[in-house]
Structure formats: C-alpha cells, structure tokens
Amino acid sequence: MSATAPGAPGRPERLFRGTGEHWPDDVPLPQPPPWRRAPAVPGGRTRRPYLIGAEQVEVVNAALRLRRPLLVTGNPGTGKTSLAHAVADELGLGPVLVWPVNTRSTLTDALYRYDAIGRLREGRAPGAKAEEAAPGNQADPRNQAGGADDGDTVGSYVRLGPLGTALATRHQDRPRLLLIDELDKSDVDLPNDLLHVLEEGEFSIPELARLPESQARVPVLTEGSRERVTLHRGVVRCADFPFVVITSNGEREFPPAFLRRCVRLELPDPGPRKLEEIVRAHFAGPDLAGLDADWTRVKALIETFTVHRDLGGLATDQLLHAVHLLQQGIQPDARHLREAVLRELRDGGGR
Incomplete structure (x- = not known):
C-alpha cells in the first residue's frame, strides 16, 4: 500500500518537497525495500534471495567439490557478487571476505598489511625517548629489533588481508569464502601473481620470517575482526583451502594458465x-x-x-x-x- 502525503489523500507523498516545509514528526517515513532494511545482526548483511538456473547451480557445486576458484562472468546486475554471499549463507561459511580489485591492487594488499610507520612512531613516542635519554639508562630492549617481546610488538602492526585471512582461518570447522570482486580491472600481471598462492595455499610474511628464533611464534590480526592467529616463522598455511569466487565483467581476457585453474561460470541475463x-x-x-x-x-x-x-x-x-x-x-x-x-x-x- 502506498503512503500518501498529509493533507493530500490519494496522492503519492513527496517526502522531500523542496519548499522548506517539514515532514510531520508523528508521520513515519515509508519503509525502504526489504533488501535495504537494516540487518538483524549488527555488522551483518541483509539476506537476499538468490535464484539461478539448475545448470549454473551444478557448476557452482563442481567448483565446491573440486575446491577450485569459481570464475563468474556476466553483464552487470546478473548477480555475480550476490552469488558469493548466497553460497556462504547456505553452507554456513561465515562472513564473506571481500577483496575489491582496482587498477592499483597488488597481491600483497590481499595477503597482509604491515604498518611500519605506526611501529616506528610508537618506538619514537616522547615517553620512550625521555626514558632512553636519561643518564645511565639503556634503551628498553623491547623497543629494539630482536628484543624479548618484539614478536608480540611486530604482530600488533601486521594484519592479514582478505586472502591471507581466508587461508589462515576457518569458520566453525568449515572453509572461509573469499570474494575477489572484478578481477578484470586489475593490472595485467595480478591474475598470474595469484596462481602460486591459490595453488599452494600458503605464503610468507618477510617482516616476521626474519625475526630471531626466540620470536618464531607471532600473533597477528585478521581481516574484519579483532581476532588473532598465531603464525610460525611468518608462514601462513591453510588447513583447508578456502572457496574462492572471482567475478569479472569481461572487460579483458585472463591468461590461459590462470583460466586452467578455475571453474568457469557464465551468468546469463x-x-x-x-x-x-x-x-x-x-x-x-x-x-x-x-x-x-x-x-x-x-x-x-x-x-x-x-x-x-x-x-x-x-x-x-x-x-x-x-x-x-x-x-x-x-x-x-x-x-x-x-x-x-x-x-x-x-x-x-x-x-
């Protein structure tokens, strides 16, 4: 049922009238569409129904069983991005980890981020400088590379990206789902850069790998949460290959070596x-x-x-x-x- 403007029965309301006239305080605004209403869970995603044909469903299941990346192509608006959320919702794979790709994206962006500037600033905090400068005092070894607590210190400045988190974590003993959105907008070398990580399911973080043996185990932050995972010698290695959904609007072709490792799904209009x-x-x-x-x-x-x-x-x-x-x-x-x-x-x- 359509709402009507106060004082104008039968006419669709103009919520904003451009006249300076205020909407009455005791008249609620019309409800937005169901998919634009606030999610029931804070930080969650409003659930939307997702309908595709039986043949497309079989292709998705083939990628799930093979645990190969699903490369989804189709015109804008055919539901490529929504497919990833529908799969995660039906299979209980937890919140979708999203990597939106653009022309400046690099593989490292998806793997991890190291805040070297933030760590440097904390090491130069005024309190630390004053203490170090006091006569007869030596610098606190925890603020020096290789200090006793340096592993925990460095870990506070490392956060795994969406791909790194997908490899390092699971959701209730199930793999995570990673959405690599619009890969065709990337630099031409990025698809090939992805091959090794997607095939091997592991990578190394140099800033942690070069720490001394006494700091071999370092807890680091993960994407989209305050949770930490502990890495040994800076290596991220998956216990279960994540399910990776890659979308493309078909703006360019991908290398044959990359395509060979994907299960391809074309979503028709x-x-x-x-x-x-x-x-x-x-x-x-x-x-x-x-x-x-x-x-x-x-x-x-x-x-x-x-x-x-x-x-x-x-x-x-x-x-x-x-x-x-x-x-x-x-x-x-x-x-x-x-x-x-x-x-x-x-x-x-x-x-």
Missing part, C-alpha cells in the same frame, strides 16, 4: 519468467500482497525493462527498485524517473 520469479522472491511476505494486486503493471514494467536491457544494458537491481516505487504509488516509467532509476548502463544510455 534472466528472461522475463525468471525476472518474475526474482521479483516475487524479493517481495515475499507482507510486501507480496500489494504486488499481486498490481501484477499486471508489474509484468508490463518487466517487459519494458527487458527491452531496454537488451538495447543498452540494465541491472536486475534497477528493476527491483522500479517495482518498489510502483508499490509506493510512484510511476517509474515517467521520463525523469526512468532517466534516474532505469538508465541504461552502456553507451551513455537513458533515452
């Missing part, structure tokens, strides 16, 4: 019938009642969406946004709204 299923799944529960009452217009919107997607590229999320506006009594096919909500993604579309 969903057809009208699949789009109807996706819309119903996202507006399940109380949101579905209003949708059924206006299903004829929803189907017409899906048909319009399909035509524009094939001409200039549209994402399924854009259709869901348009359906939600339709539920709210807004006409998303009005030209100015179509330009904003259903604007094509390719060729500078929007007409």
